[in-house]
Amino acid sequence: xxxxxxxxxxxxxxxxxxxxxxxxxxxxxxxxxxxxxxxxxxxxxxxxxxxxxxxxxxxxxxxxxxxxxxxxxxxxxxxxxxxxxxxxxxxxxxxxxxxxxxxxxxxxxxxxxxxxxxxxxxxxxxxxxxxxxxxxxxxxxxxxxxxxxxxxxxxxxxxxxxxxxxxxxxxxxxxxxxxxxxxxxxxxxxxxxxxxxxxxxxxxxxxxxxxxxxxxxxxxxxxxxxxxxxxxxxxxxxxxxxxxxxxxxxxxxxxxxxxxxxxxxxxxxxxxxxxxxxxxxxxxxxxxxxxxxxxxxxxxxxxxxxxxxxxxxxxxxxxxxxxxxxxxxxxxxxxxxxxxxxxxxxxxxxxxxxxxxxxxxxxxxxxxxxxxxxxxxxxxxxxxxxxxxxxxxxxxxxxxxxxxxxxxxxx
Amino acid sequence: xxxxxxxxxxxxxxxxxxxxxxxxxxxxxxxxxxxxxxxxxxxxxxxxxxxxxxxxxxxxxxxxxxxxxxxxxxxxxxxxxxxxxxxxxxxxxxxxxxxxxxxxxxxxxxxxxxxxxxxxxxxxxxxxxxxxxxxxxxxxxxxxxxxxxxxxxxxxxxxxxxxxxxxxxxxxxxxxxxxxxxxxxxxxxxxxxxxxxxxxxxxxxxxxxxxxxxxxxxxxxxxxxxxxxxxxxxxxxxxxxxxxxxxxxxxxxxxxxxxxxxxxxxxxxxxxxxxxxxxxxxxxxxxxxxxxxxxxxxxxxxxxxxxxxxxxxxxxxxxxxxxxxxxxxxxxxxxxxxxxxxxxxxxxxxxxxxxxxxxxxxxxxxxxxxxxxxxxxxxxxxxxxxxxxxxxxxxxxxxxxxxxxx
Numbered sequence: 001x002x003x004x005x006x007x008x009x010x011x012x013x014x015x016x017x018x019x020x021x022x023x024x025x026x027x028x029x030x031x032x033x034x035x036x037x038x039x040x041x042x043x044x045x046x047x048x049x050x051x052x053x054x055x056x057x058x059x060x061x062x063x064x065x066x067x068x069x070x071x072x073x074x075x076x077x078x079x080x081x082x083x084x085x086x087x088x089x090x091x092x093x094x095x096x097x098x099x100x101x102x103x104x105x106x107x108x109x110x111x112x113x114x115x116x117x118x119x120x121x122x123x124x125x126x127x128x129x130x131x132x133x134x135x136x137x138x139x140x141x142x143x144x145x146x147x148x149x150x151x152x153x154x155x156x157x158x159x160x161x162x163x164x165x166x167x168x169x170x171x172x173x174x175x176x177x178x179x180x181x182x183x184x185x186x187x188x189x190x191x192x193x194x195x196x197x198x199x200x201x202x203x204x205x206x207x208x209x210x211x212x213x214x215x216x217x218x219x220x221x222x223x224x225x226x227x228x229x230x231x232x233x234x235x236x237x238x239x240x241x242x243x244x245x246x247x248x249x250x251x252x253x254x255x256x257x258x259x260x261x262x263x264x265x266x267x268x269x270x271x272x273x274x275x276x277x278x279x280x281x282x283x284x285x286x287x288x289x290x291x292x293x294x295x296x297x298x299x300x301x302x303x304x305x306x307x308x309x310x311x312x313x314x315x316x317x318x319x320x321x322x323x324x325x326x327x328x329x330x331x332x333x334x335x336x337x338x339x340x341x342x343x344x345x346x347x348x349x350x351x352x353x354x355x356x357x358x359x360x361x362x363x364x365x366x367x368x369x370x371x372x373x374x375x376x377x378x379x380x381x382x383x384x385x386x387x388x389x390x391x392x393x394x395x396x397x398x399x400x401x402x403x404x405x406x407x408x409x410x411x
Numbered sequence: 412x413x414x415x416x417x418x419x420x421x422x423x424x425x426x427x428x429x430x431x432x433x434x435x436x437x438x439x440x441x442x443x444x445x446x447x448x449x450x451x452x453x454x455x456x457x458x459x460x461x462x463x464x465x466x467x468x469x470x471x472x473x474x475x476x477x478x479x480x481x482x483x484x485x486x487x488x489x490x491x492x493x494x495x496x497x498x499x500x501x502x503x504x505x506x507x508x509x510x511x512x513x514x515x516x517x518x519x520x521x522x523x524x525x526x527x528x529x530x531x532x533x534x535x536x537x538x539x540x541x542x543x544x545x546x547x548x549x550x551x552x553x554x555x556x557x558x559x560x561x562x563x564x565x566x567x568x569x570x571x572x573x574x575x576x577x578x579x580x581x582x583x584x585x586x587x588x589x590x591x592x593x594x595x596x597x598x599x600x601x602x603x604x605x606x607x608x609x610x611x612x613x614x615x616x617x618x619x620x621x622x623x624x625x626x627x628x629x630x631x632x633x634x635x636x637x638x639x640x641x642x643x644x645x646x647x648x649x650x651x652x653x654x655x656x657x658x659x660x661x662x663x664x665x666x667x668x669x670x671x672x673x674x675x676x677x678x679x680x681x682x683x684x685x686x687x688x689x690x691x692x693x694x695x696x697x698x699x700x701x702x703x704x705x706x707x708x709x710x711x712x713x714x715x716x717x718x719x720x721x722x723x724x725x726x727x728x729x730x731x732x733x734x735x736x737x738x739x740x741x742x743x744x745x746x747x748x749x750x751x752x753x754x755x756x757x758x759x760x761x762x763x764x765x766x767x768x769x770x771x772x773x774x775x776x777x778x779x780x781x782x783x784x785x786x787x788x789x790x791x792x793x794x795x796x797x798x799x800x801x802x803x804x805x806x807x808x809x810x811x812x813x814x815x816x817x
Contacts, residue, residue: 165582166578194594
């Protein structure tokens with residue numbers, strides 16, 4: 001970038017980055033929100049019926065209302081929203097106008113559906129040579145299963161995560177277990193946001209945009225700790241069954257809730273023994289090192305349970321961590337997270353006013369920047385809220401044409 | 412010329428556990444030169460010292476965990492307890508754009524590697540500290556690991572089989588999660604620097620980095636005062652939505668998720684049970700949710716008779732989202748992943764060719780690649796000191812004799 005270009009872009013440096021988001025659900029929306037949180041100008045393009053997260057909730061009082069979905073609001077704060085029916089030529093034409101001035105396109109429309117929505121990467125790159133076309137798909141844009149369908153549950157299984165979850169399970173009749181929420185979709189979103197910024201930096205050097213293909217399955221398969229290599233290094237097929245690699249490692253009952261007990265290093269175990277008052281059994285050969293303690297975990301759990309049950313979770317956590325340096329962790333509920341004194345001291349939660357829902361306490365930045373500004377500054381858009389502002393006000397579509405497109409159900 | 416997006420960006424990497432190396436792995440994938448600082452004077456980093464080892468033979472260069480998450484990086488040895496080693500680190504910082512560390516809060520300052528100190532050597536330095544709980548607050552000195560962070564983030568309390576207890580989630584998820592958010596933050600800081608010329612410090616708490624992806628649970632509480640319900644593989648709206656047993660005694664499963672009535676009709680048809688599509692028990696999503704147990708039984712009766720791939724292929728042809736539950740072995744031998752170039756097996760001097768998980772994205776104009784396998788412990792010490800700092804072979808030999816490069 002030249003010096004004069006720098007001067008032309010006032011305010012937050014990210015304010016110069018224009019992003020268009022299409023698709024639906026979590027992954028692309030979260031990616032675009034990550035950029036929006038830093039100041040990028042994001043226009044979200046929704047189909048006439050709205051994003052499906054509008055229908056998912058949670059809703060206040062459990063009353064479904066597309067303008068009151070907290071998940072939709074969370075994913076789309078800091079964006080402007082327009083409606084364009086991309087299955088129709090007029091809708092695709094409007095998308096084209098948006099893309100003419102955009103730096104980054106983020107979408108998660110499946111490869112099989114792209115042609116019908118004007119979202120084929122090759123065609124977009126040819127039409128908009130400076131655009132960074134970032135697509136997220138379940139299995140990638142190429143390969144024999146590029147056109148397969150998938151939701152979060154399938155991604156978790158295709159990526160190899162579910163097969164390992166919950167881990168150390170004694171119940172082979174129970175299936176692989178998906179983790180709560182949309183974790184795979186979120187991960188694909190963070191990857192996409194990161195690579196989109198990489199594409200943006202590359203363009204500063206080359207002057208050219210490009211197509212980025214993010215595979216959700218591959219994002220998850222890269223995150224399996226050492227499981228992938230258990231096979232390729234040692235020939236072991238791992239699963240949710242079997243035992244932990246080290247011990248102690250279990251969820252236990254305290255007097256008022258659950259605590260996660262784990263000792264990663266030997267010195268942590270030694271201090272735990274000391275904290276328990278050096279019981280005789282702790283010297284048993286069965287518990288001599290972290291591997292033995294994993295092999296004999298049931299016996300260990302039984303011996304520790306009475307001691308653990310005598311503690312309140314918070315007291316065990318603070319004393320264990322603070323005085324004995326043992327990585328105890330409370331098995332928190334959502335309420336307990338909101339009530340955390342530590343998160344409050346760091347000012348983590350932000351109260352944010354979302355029309356229709358009211359004040360929401362929302363998670364703060366995943367990383368705290370010393371200089372880059374992260375902020376929640378604009379409520380999530382109502383369906384089509386900024387259509388006129390963007391299409392008529394900024395892109396110069398004639399007011400009459402916009403009205404007729406609206407009448408035709410395209411915007 | 413190297414066209415990769417981070418070509419020319421140099422990273423000095425003091426990270427040791429999993430979140431940190433996963434963060435800098437992304438930077439290496441994007442073309443940055445990542446120099447890992449290691450030492451043999453203390454316990455080796457955990458990922459070099461725990462199984463799996465290649466062919467079950469232990470050794471710091473044989474650990475799969477290390478070799479996976481340090482692909483494409485370099486390794487140098489510095490005994491940072493020695494003043495001369497610290498001075499070398501400071502000289503290296505002058506040549507680096509980014510410093511990454513994931514010590515417990517306060518430790519980097521104690522080691523002489525705090526941001527305020529390091530920026531004296533590189534005014535526009537970008538530095539990220541990835542700790543368990545962040546650099547401030549009452550828990551800042553507490554020990555942080557991925558699995559405890561999952562417990563603290565509500566993932567255990569919200570995950571579990573229907574009606575069952577809070578559950579673990581199989582992997583140390585908050586680690587790679589913090590790593591990928593950290594890599595994004597570094598990209599953002601690089602863009603910020605491109606625009607303004609200024610560097611910055613990034614304070615990342617693993618716990619805080621996990622909460623944004625657990626937001627659905629937090630929102631449930633915020634909006635309605637309710638905790639999320641543990642419901643196994645079921646979804647609040649979609650049904651059927653589960654992992655179903657496949658044929659045989661082996662531990663084989665197939666995931667099936669139906670997001671619309673049209674998909675449900677397609678599933679019923681593919682199972683050879685078109686009458687189910689009009690069965691009032693299953694005619695709408697709400698009805699299918701109400702009768703989910705019966706629905707799961709009907710589907711299991713069908714999947715139990717079939718190979719998991721046959722089920723998935725049959726259903727995908729009909730337009731239904733289905734996928735087998737893949738194991739590590741399934742992934743490493745998967746033809747689709749192989750065809751996409753995802754599986755990486757470069758020649759490593761000690762373990763030979765082993766398959767690793769590669770780069771989960773492609774870039775059409777600036778292709779990313781794994782440049783080299785994970786480094787042997789300290790393999791690049793001489794190269795880095797010569798090429799970046801201009802040290803002579805004699806000086807390096809002397810430093811080595813003095814125990815500085817160990």
